[in-house]
Amino acid sequence: MPTTLIDLRLVEKRLRASVPVSQHDKARHARYYLADPFLRFYYRMVEPNRSYLAQQIYDPIVRNFTEQLRPFVAGTFEDLCRTWTLEMGKAGRLPFMPEFVGSDWHGDVQADVIAVNWREAQVLLGEAKWGDDAIRLEVYKSLHERAQRVLAHMPSPKPWTPHFALFARRAFTAPVVAAARQDGTRLVTFAGIVSDLGATRPRPVRRALVGRHS
Secondary structure (H helix, E strand, O other), X not given: OOHHHHHOOOEEEEOOOOOOHHHHHXXXXXXXXXXXXXXXXXXXXXXXXXXXXXXXXOHHHHHHHHHHHHHHHHHHHHHHHHHHHHHHHHOOOOOOOOOEEEEEEEOOEEEEEEEEEOOOOEEEEEEEEXXXXXXXXXXXXXXXXXXXHHHOOOOXXXXXXXXXXXXXXXXXXXXXXXXXXXXXOEEEEHHHHHHHHHHHOOOOOOOOOOOOXX
């Protein structure tokens, strides 16, 4: 991968969150992504339909947009959830200050959101679901089961203290809310993310206009 694209911030290199920060320079199996959301949208949604656009054939364009829009937004939602996790850590609203926030993949095990503090051996594992329905208990159980498989690949001289988060587009079912209250799993909706990030953004400094009086 040419470093020029990374230097220009057109492409970003992502490493597994389970790789210690001290090993990032030597880490392998990285993944590369378009850094700009507008470029991601263009190459996912527009570029494949250029021939149809040139010939003004619109039915296949509408069909392709309909099929691809939800997966595209779901991936963007995962990015937003990672941003929320980082900002909440910086604001002191997580149990620990993350040293690294990202995602993880190891074989067939995927984790949408992982925040890690290597010094304290604490980790937050989260899953993001962009769907119309409320998150059901099956998703909640899947997160906790998958978390154990992720933790098994994380090297540390001491046991990890795990925390959990579920991110939903709209809501959670009553059984999920009840289970989360018992073990402290964070339940975060898209509306909550928008509200939290809006509250943590620095407010613009208002400069007073000083006028001269004659």
